Amino acid sequence: MSLAIPNGLDNTVERPGERAPLVLGDTTYHDITEAVCQVAERPPGRGWIFGFLVAFALLNWLGICIAYLIYTGVGVWGNQAPVFWGWPIVNFVFWVGIGHAGTLISAILFLFRQEWRTSINRAAEAMTIFAVACAGTFPGIHVGRAWLAFWLAPYPSLNLWMWPQFRSPLLWDVFAVSTYGTVSLLFWYMGMVPDLATFRDRSKNKWRRMAYGILALGWTGSSRHWMRYEKAYALLAALAAPLVLSVHTIVSFDFAVSQVPGWHTTIFPPYFVAGAIFSGFAMVLTLMVPARTMLGLEKLITIRHLENMCKIILATGSIVGLAYGTEFFIAWYGQVPEEQFAFLNRALGPYWWAYLTMVSCNVLSPQLFWFRKFRTTPWLIVLVCIFVNIGMWFERFVIVVTSLSRDYLPSAWSYFHPTWVDWSMLIGSFGLFFTLFLLFCKLMPVINMAETKSTLAKQLHMKHNDEH
């Protein structure tokens, strides 16, 4: 039932030597244009409006909470000695992690010539940017005097006569996240220009035409332009790939360069990156599975696409599991009492429930993807992915809170209690994310039409060859 694929074709089975189609049915170029453009061109449906209103309400609630926070001070959060990095930083790391899937799909899968990326990369890139926006909010307000957050930038200040501290990982983070946001935005926009030109050329309304016309920069589809465009795309992909790795690596440095037990471990960089990809893909699937049905894109975002992403989730989930294990092993092997305590405390201390949630959601639940049934049934995919998202939030919670609440000074130990503002901001950040995502669905091309057509062209070409 869930495997009901248009045209009755199951493209998840690929016989070696033949490539299963990525665009299903007797689709033509024009069909692709139609399928993608109708999403933006038809008036918003009831589901969209309802979703948007809910998301927008949550976004406003986030805004109110931020205003309250700024006016009153960071005491409204549950951050208390010794847990000074509470939920805001947990949320930051969580959202930055989610922001990894988009550029990874766009850049790394592009470099590895994984053509199945073409119909999901656009939405994933958009999610990256929105997730980075959510992520950027938290350190911005976490600095306390949020209106002075610009002090983080190295600008010649007449008031301070001093410069930021470049030997601090927190400043590296400023550069990493802002570079990542900027490059992702460029990458996303550049990839969108040919499709915006399609929107421009199809718009009946003068204003719409003008707006998309400006965004499309006068794109004509000239071969010379395409050639440079492709080169630029490949170069940006090659630049973005190490950039993706660097961002979460630097986020992991925030923790790992310190001497806090449970934070100072050298596996953090690759383990954070794997975790980020893991959570990012889970979020992409959580959104894309319902979206493909609601927006009518089943022919372009096929079960095969979903299955491949499930496999990546399985792989990265297993890497994360191995990293958890290695940490425990080295803590025992290293025989440093503080480290040993930190890890035992994680699993068996007062936050055992968080650790248990983390392990069961992150390590155990993706193991279901070893079974084909779970990889190809959309609602089961969403179910597992939601668990993964929860698990990854808890992973950051475990890392931040368990280590800080039990530091080197036992007299300072305490238990972290979130406040209603903490809760509101976490939920509100989803409001920001979904508001932007729903607007994107309605205003921008959700699927990379040009690249999908190029995939289709290859498919047609192969078919053509086979017939001869």
Added chain:
Amino acid sequence: MSDDKNEKKVHGIVAEYTSVDTLLDACRRVRDAGYTKTDAYTPFAVHGIDKALGIKPTVLPWIVLGGGLAGLATALAMQIWMNGINYPYIISGKPYISLPAFMPVAFELTVLFASFGAFFGMWALNGLPRFSNPIFTDPRFDRVTDDRFFLYIDAKDKSFNQAGAEKLLRDTETEYINTVVDDDTSTVIPKFLITTLITVIALSFIPLLVVARMRVTTSSQPRFHIFPDMDFSPARDAQQTTSLFADNRAMRPDVPGTVARGELEEDLDYLTGIDMESLTRLDADRAKQLVRTYAQAENGEPENSDATPKTDAPAEEKSVMDTTPWLKNNPVEITKDVVLKGQEQFNIYCATCHGRDGRGNGLVNQRAQQIMASSWIPPSSMHQESLYAEQYPDGKLFNTISNGIRKMPGYAGQIKSKDRWSIVAYVRALQQSQNASLDDVPKDQQAELKAKKADVEKALAEQAEAERKKEEERAAKAAEKE
């Protein structure tokens, strides 16, 4: 690019195709016919078309490389200059210029600048944005972004002739050939758009101007408080009162038994000025009490302030003061530095009453004499036999400084014990200075001192003379008046 010499100038010829293969075929034919100023327009990137059209590779990679190098250089120069040269400070024991710590930012900026190179370089090389393009005049060209492929031969090509080109294209698998002419739609931007744009730009300057003006002018208005609770902190200042504590003092006294940094190691002799061994023999109870007082913290039972040693009892308890076995000698090794420190401390704490010369005529005393304060007890002069070391041992002097005497308060809370011992040393020096002969001064300074003495005597004589004259004048004036 649009030529406005001729209303309907021909720019070139365009032909439409429905598939990649027919387009590629046509491209090859056109290329083989010798046309070089040609272009194909496609809805997606068609591979192999650069070969079919003879398009040269792009210089973009070099731009990206240049961007990357510029980013790397910028990042390294910025970090080294800012943290290593212009504003150097040590943090977590890392050197000013710590290359490992500079790598992350260097990497990020390399990628950022290289990406700018790729993104902006690509648009610049493509000559975009360009909103007015003659090819857009073709009525069917809108489908180029949908599912149609177009081949275009430019009129500027050397071998271009309209009929020949059309014939060449007609031979390919095409159903539509059209001449591309000038775009004759108005290129004027609608007026209201310009107005809006200018207004928005103009308005956006206002905040900037306001800020700029604020920076160069002063204002008599109190500053504007956006977040009053952060500007007006509820924290108390040192001398204010508070209802939080029973004694209403905002400034909290030391917790009993607090030991100042560096004083933990000192023994009781040093802290009290009393020879504890002798005291134990003479008066065991008092010795015990003293020990208890100074060791409160360890007993865990802070005692009340009235349990302070009897030594801080006022003058009437002379007997105790006299029977106490005071330390005869200063436990601090006397060096020049110690005496100088003593002088500094004496001038800060003691000189206000006792005077810088120790004669008991400090500013406070002068003022008290002036206003004839009834309860004022004049401070002692240091220069009396009863205060010399023989009669008034160092330990006793130390105790007096610490705990006070008569109207004089104790200074134990303000002056560290080591500095109190320095003051003792200085007072001894001061006493000696008033009874010294010239022989006590090192030989090489005697002459200088003599000269100084002569100068002073001379000045004093002059002053006395002037004084006398003034007196005479006044007397004379008074006499005149009468």
Added chain:
Amino acid sequence: MSNHAPAIKPADDPAFTLPATLSALSIPLCAGGLLALVGGWALGSFGVDVQFGMSAYLTAFIYCLTIALGAMFFVLIQHISRAGWSIVVRRVAELMMVMVVPMAVLFLPIVVTLWTGEGTIYKWDDPGYAEHHHIPAEVWANKTIYLESKFFAARAVIYFAIWIALAVYFFRGSVTQDETGEKKITERMQKWSAPALIILALSMSFAMFDWVMTLAPMWFSTMFGVYMFSGGILAAHCAVAAGTYLLQKNGAMRDEVTVEHYHDLGKYIFGFVFFWIYIGFSQYLLIWYGNIPEETIWYWHRQLGVWGALSLVLVFLHWILPFIGTMSRHVRRQPTLMFGWSVYILILHFIDVYWCVMPEVYEGSGGTLAAVGGGIGIVASILCAVGMAALMIGLILRIAGQTRVAASRDPRFGESLAFENI
């Protein structure tokens, strides 16, 4: 897009058999290699001391092993990602991967040292170590649960059992397909590649902890296994490129392997050069920044004298130079240049392994010339490595002579032939 794929030659075509010029080298290489290995070991053991000789042997062993395991990763990754482009060069990697079988035999001398001399290679085997280094008895008691000769040997048996099983399974599958051309085999290998990869990752990481990290018994780094892996996979790609080039030079697969495959291998080499420095730098930065003496000591040893110079060699010649060298598309599309860079990186990989192992022989030596065993020591170390590498190449050629040098009946072989970079 329009150029059609070249026809696939039949499996018994001479293009797919090992050229005679190479197969003739098999026995000389094996014999010479063995001789050099024994000679290098003897020179180290008697010219310097037994401790040094065995460590030089270990260096050579780890060098060859990381390449073999890297090749196994390469093969598994190709299966798991259903890659088409790499089929023409996959057999070269498969042949290297099988070398874990002889490596298991070559590991025996290392195990033997745990029983013959105390602390010959691994200092924790020396009962006086804890006392000598003022390590609290309690800590040492816990350490020696893991660092214990029998347990160590048992783990080694497990690792080799895993690797041999994987190597034989995937090699046999591929070779069988040469005869039958069954698509089922590909499907089966694809299916098993995922769990295989996880087991391999885990076992390799722990093997590197056991065999290299415990050389400094009190030092630890969670990332160490990943670091050794990053060097190994880079070297494996280089070895595949170099091996393929030599095969082509001698007449095999002239039409099958094109400049496109070198280009793609070049991209991976470029990428893994970056990956290696990423892992290496992250490990260094975290330890340097944390500034905990127990951890920094490992790098401190490697910042003095000869070791300090080698550290700089690694930074400049293992990272910056090949990074710049393989950056350009034009270089990657020149098989000869790619061959040159591959051999170069293979040499630098040896220095990397040498730099990990040898400073622990005489800990705290300050990197004097005596610490590398003087001139004799350097010659002995190089002889060991060259000898073991030659022995491995000889064995590879022997096996290759009995099978074929390309998996020509893989269902995706045609796709690989037609492969073109974007």
